[in-house]
Amino acid sequence: MGLDIRIPIGLMFTILGVLLTVYGVFSDKAIYQRSLGINVNLGWGVVMLAFGLVMLYLGRRGAKSA
Amino acid sequence: MYHMQLGLVDYAIMVIYFLFVLGIGWALKRYMKTSSDFFMSGRSIPAWITGLAFISTNLGALEVIGMGASGAKYGIATCHFYWVGAIPAMIFLGIFMMPFYYGSRARSVPEYLKLRFDEKTRGFNAFSFAMMTIFASGISMYAMALLMRTLLAWDFSFSIIMSAIIVLIYTFLGGLTSAIYNEVLQFFLIVAGFVPLVFLGLKDAGGWAGLQARLQTVSQASGYAPDAWSRSWHYMTSPTANPMGVEWFGMVMGLGFVLSFGYWCTNFLVVQRAMAADSMSAARRTPLIGAFPKMFIPILVILPGMMAIALTHQSGISGFALPQKGGAFDYDMAIPLMLGHYLPPGLLGLGITALMASFMSGMAGNVTAFNTVWTYDIYQSYISPNRSDQHYLWMGRMATIFGIVVSMGAAYLASQFNNLMDFLQLIFAFVNAPLFATFLLGMFWRRATGHGAFLGLLTGTVAAALHHGLTVPAGSLALIKGGWLGSVLHTYPSEMAQNFWTATCAWTACFVVTILVSLITSKKKTDEELKGLVYSLTPKPKAEETCWYNRPATLAVIVLAMTLVLNVIFW
Numbered sequence: 001m002g003l004d005i006r007i008p009i010g011l012m013f014t015i016l017g018v019l020l021t022v023y024g025v026f027s028d029k030a031i032y033q034r035s036l037g038i039n040v041n042l043g044w045g046v047v048m049l050a051f052g053l054v055m056l057y058l059g060r061r062g063a064k065s066a
Numbered sequence: 067m068y069h070m071q072l073g074l075v076d077y078a079i080m081v082i083y084f085l086f087v088l089g090i091g092w093a094l095k096r097y098m099k100t101s102s103d104f105f106m107s108g109r110s111i112p113a114w115i116t117g118l119a120f121i122s123t124n125l126g127a128l129e130v131i132g133m134g135a136s137g138a139k140y141g142i143a144t145c146h147f148y149w150v151g152a153i154p155a156m157i158f159l160g161i162f163m164m165p166f167y168y169g170s171r172a173r174s175v176p177e178y179l180k181l182r183f184d185e186k187t188r189g190f191n192a193f194s195f196a197m198m199t200i201f202a203s204g205i206s207m208y209a210m211a212l213l214m215r216t217l218l219a220w221d222f223s224f225s226i227i228m229s230a231i232i233v234l235i236y237t238f239l240g241g242l243t244s245a246i247y248n249e250v251l252q253f254f255l256i257v258a259g260f261v262p263l264v265f266l267g268l269k270d271a272g273g274w275a276g277l278q279a280r281l282q283t284v285s286q287a288s289g290y291a292p293d294a295w296s297r298s299w300h301y302m303t304s305p306t307a308n309p310m311g312v313e314w315f316g317m318v319m320g321l322g323f324v325l326s327f328g329y330w331c332t333n334f335l336v337v338q339r340a341m342a343a344d345s346m347s348a349a350r351r352t353p354l355i356g357a358f359p360k361m362f363i364p365i366l367v368i369l370p371g372m373m374a375i376a377l378t379h380q381s382g383i384s385g386f387a388l389p390q391k392g393g394a395f396d397y398d399m400a401i402p403l404m405l406g407h408y409l410p411p412g413l414l415g416l417g418i419t420a421l422m423a424s425f426m427s428g429m430a431g432n433v434t435a436f437n438t439v440w441t442y443d444i445y446q447s448y449i450s451p452n453r454s455d456q457h458y459l460w461m462g463r464m465a466t467i468f469g470i471v472v473s474m475g476a477a478y479l480a481s482q483f484n485n486l487m488d489f490l491q492l493i494f495a496f497v498n499a500p501l502f503a504t505f506l507l508g509m510f511w512r513r514a515t516g517h518g519a520f521l522g523l524l525t526g527t528v529a530a531a532l533h534h535g536l537t538v539p540a541g542s543l544a545l546i547k548g549g550w551l552g553s554v555l556h557t558y559p560s561e562m563a564q565n566f567w568t569a570t571c572a573w574t575a576c577f578v579v580t581i582l583v584s585l586i587t588s589k590k591k592t593d594e595e596l597k598g599l600v601y602s603l604t605p606k607p608k609a610e611e612t613c614w615y616n617r618p619a620t621l622a623v624i625v626l627a628m629t630l631v632l633n634v635i636f637w
Contacts, residue, residue, distance in 0.1 A: 002097050003090070005115055005247045009254060012086045016079060016258075016416070023075050023412050031410040035266050041412040044262050051254075 004062055010055030017049025070217050070406045076415025083419045084232060086251065087426075091236030091244045101458040104241035105438040106173060106342055111243070113348035115250055117355030120156075120339040121363070122249035125256060126428025127421055128209055130367050134401035137364075137371025138378075138388065140309045141281065141295030142636055143302070144371075145364045150322040152360055153629045155330035156353035157622045159340070162601075163331055166509050167341060168349040170598045175334035176443040182508045182599045184516030184590065185447075190523060192443035194497045195334060196436055200469055201490055203432035204476025210425035211477065217402055217418070226477055229422075233429045234470045237437075238463055242342060245427070245434040249339075252423040253359075259405075259413075259420030260366040266408040267373040280376035287379060295372065298636045311540075311560025320566020324573040328502040335435045347616065354621040361629055367401070374400035377407075429473065437465035496534070499569045500526020500576030507580050512593070512600045518584030526576030533571040539564045 024042025032039055098104050136144040172178035176195065180188035211225035236244045271277040281295040288294075294301050294308060301308040302317065310317075330336060330353070340352035374388060378395070381387040386407050388395040405417040441462045446453075479486060504523055507514040535551035539561040548564060558564040597603050614620050 003093050003247075005090075005250055008086055008090055008093075008247070009251055012082065012251065013254070013258070015082055019075070019078060019082070020412050020416070027410075027412065035262075035408055035410050035413075036270060038266070040262050040266065041410060044258075044413060048258055051258075 004059045006055045006059030006062065010052045010057075010059055013048050013052030013055060015052075017045050017047075017052050020045030021049060070414070070418075072218060072415060072418065073411040075412050076418065079412075079415040080419045080422070083255065083423060087232060087236055087248055087423075090247050090251070091239035094240030094244050094247070097243070098239070098241055098459070101441070101455050101462060102173075103243070104459050104462050105434075105441065106338075107241070107243040107246060109342060110344050111246060111342050111348075113343055113351040113355055115246065116339050116343045116348065116352040118253050118359070119246040119249040120336055120352050120356040121360045122253040122256075122427065123245075123336060123339060123431035125253065125363065125424060126206060126431070127213075127425040128206060128428060130256070130421065130424055131209070131213075131398055131401050133364070133367040134371035134374070134404075135397035137368035138375035138395070138397045138400045139371075141285075141372060142298045142364075142368065143308055143310050144368045145298050145632075145636065146317060146321060148361060148364050149298075149629050149633055150318060151326040152330060153357050153625060154322065155326040156357045156360065157625060158327065159331045159337070160350045160353040160618055161622050163505070163509060164340060164350040164353070165346065165604065166599055166601075167337060168343070168346050169604070173341075173442050174438055175332060175337055176439055178599070179504075179508070179519070180443075180447075182591075182596070183514075183519040187504070187516055187520045187523065188443060188447075190520065191501070192439050192447075194494070196439050196444065198494045198497075199335065199432040199436040199439070200472050201476050201494070203429045203436070203469065204473035205480060205491075206425055206428040206432070207473055208477035208480040210422065212481075213402060213421075216399075217406070222481065226474055229426055229429065230470050230474050233426050233433060234467065237430050237433050237470075238466050241462065242338065242434045242438070245430040246339060246342060248423075248430060249427045252420070252427040255416075255420045255423050257366065259417040260370070262413050263405060263408055263417060264365060264369055267370060267404065270408070271373060271376065277373065277376060280380065281372060283379045284375050295375075296636075299633065300637055305559035305563060310562055311558075312563045312566060316563055316566045316570075320568075320570045324499065324502060324569040325566070327506075328498055328500075328569070328573075332501045332505050333498075334439060335431055338435055338438065347618070350618040351616065351621060354618055354625055357625045358628075361625075361632060370404045371397070371400040374404050429470075433466060433469045433473070436469045437462045440465045440469070492534070495565075495568075496527045496530040496572065499530045499572035503573050503576040503580060507577070507584075508600070510601045511581075511584075512596055512602055513584055513589060514580060515584045515587045515589055516591075517587040518580045518582075521583045522576040522580030525579040526572040529575035530568050530572035533568045534564070537564055537567075 020041045024039050024045050027041060102108050133144060133147065167178060170178060170181055172181055176188045176192035179191050207226055207229055210229060211222045214220040214225045215222050236248060268274065268277065271280055278293065278296045282292040285292050285294040288309060290307065290309060291301065302314040305311045305313045340349045343349040343352050377384040377386040378388045388397065388403065389399055390396065402421065405414060409417050441458055445461055446458060500523055503526065504519050508519060534548045536549070536553065536555045537558055538549040538554050539547055539558050547561060558567065593603055
């Protein structure tokens with residue numbers, strides 16, 4: 001099928017990753033009482049961003065070789 | 067009372083997800099040129115995508131919430147639904163059955179029954195399956211609206227209409243491909259949303275060892291041995307020793323053999339994903355690739371349920387308790403409330419979005435299976451044959467709209483008559499239970515005849531109903547739980563044990579009757595017609611993949627070995 005699914009997955013995770021990372025940096029630290037004092041938005045946002053970029057890279061590479 | 071407040075960032079995540087879902091449907095629209103594109107993705111999808119979709123279509127929200135609930139109620143023994151009740155059947159499908167589904171000219175599971183047996187067997191399966199998918203989709207919609215009302219105070223009708231419109235748009239535009247792509251997207255979203263939850267929950271409990279220690283309180287308070295919640299096999303020797311109330315033989319036969327093979331090997335909902343793969347080898351690898359993530363899904367869905375019950379039993383310290391419903395814990399709230407307990411704004415939005423995504427992909431999966439069976443097996447076969455391909459593509463789109471509208475009706479019906487839904491699910495369970503016997507005999511015994519298959523299915527269904535009508539689970543008087551034939555012949559220690567034995571009973575009846583009737587009726591199909599449909603008459607598939615990790619047999623051995631190891635670790 002013409003659309004490589006890795007592109008939309010990569011895009012979505014990149015956008016969500018950036019959103020969570022930025023929110024993690026600027027959010028009030030009091031909200032992390034629930035998550036045992038860990039800023040999970042920042043940490044997990046970075047992981048999601050990295051995953052999104054890898055997916056985008058794989059999708060782009062797949063498109064070139066095809 | 068346990069409303070969650072979602073902030074701007076949470077809604078932003080939700081909206082981004084919806085935009086991507088609709089965008090995928092929109093982008094796929096121009097590739098939908100023939101009915102084969104729409105219903106079978108033109109058989110062009112790589113194995114890793116169909117593999118993830120294969121397990122993801124089953125990872126609907128009802129499954130997520132139900133497994134979390136069982137994790138709280140029964141502990142780690144719930145993993146049997148994965149390691150015993152799914153993986154072996156997935157391996158069997160990939161290795162032994164897929165060659166016949168994919169290799170035959172069949173476009174759906176009912177159509178396979180027509181090619182192998184006869185019209186009436188297909189008709190029986192097609193009609194019951196079409197009904198079942200519509201109701202399953204409606205129940206998914208209903209459950210989501212109910213949960214959103216409880217958690218976020220959303221209006222019931224708003225949730226129903228919103229989810230119906232989104233699912234309608236993307237399945238209408240992109241057909242099966244759209245459903246499969248969104249299932250893959252949902253799979254990653256579930257992982258992304260639930261990994262932080264499990265991480266925080268385990269950290270809070272002091273790791274797996276800490277959680278085991280906390281679960282001792284739960285086990286003892288319920289009157290079981292201290293480690294009954296954290297050992298999967300050890301207490302399966304007697305139904306009174308484990309919270310599930312089943313013993314290992316009934317569990318392995320009922321769940322591990324009849325129910326699991328019946329679901330994973332014959333349900334078109336999942337088999338359709340494998341049939342969309344781009345080659346025979348990819349189709350066979352689909353369930354095997356799916357099995358790798360499948361064996362670890364318990365970490366994401368069962369573990370949070372176990373954490374929830376552990377926290378509830380120390381609510382003095384944790385400040386967390388499952389709500390009560392009708393004198394018992396409302397276990398279904400375990401997963402949603404754990405999300406609210408550990409995740410801060412931001413990740414909470416991600417978790418709730420993942421849950422909504424799985425509700426919607428559960429609906430979409432049923433709708434795409436419905437429109438295929440309706441168009442190919444009912445409309446093209448009985449109502450309007452010999453029309454142009456474009457006409458059937460148009461009918462598929464109409465069936466999508468029709469299916470969603472009827473599911474909405476079913477969702478409202480469910481909100482009015484709760485028992486009606488239980489009743490329908492029970493009927494479907496009776497119809498499904500014997501199916502695997504029919505397929506097993508059909509694929510591996512060339513003498514099995516159409517009359518044999520049809521009567522076998524009917525007898526199996528009746529046997530299931532009779533067994534259910536003559537037995538009850540302990541401590542239950544409600545008619546829906548069984549015993550509705552007046553006299554009770556046997557009392558099972560739990561509802562689960564009763565379900566497992568109902569299935570076993572149906573399967574055995576179908577198996578025996580199909581053999582007996584086949585022996586006394588004449589074979590209608592010639593060996594030539596059965597080529598590609600029956601094991602002994604089909605040339606063995608050539609080893610087309612040269613590198614080891616693409617060979618189905620190699621993958622199967624690895625999957626099996628890993629599953630065994632998991633069982634031993636959590637024995």
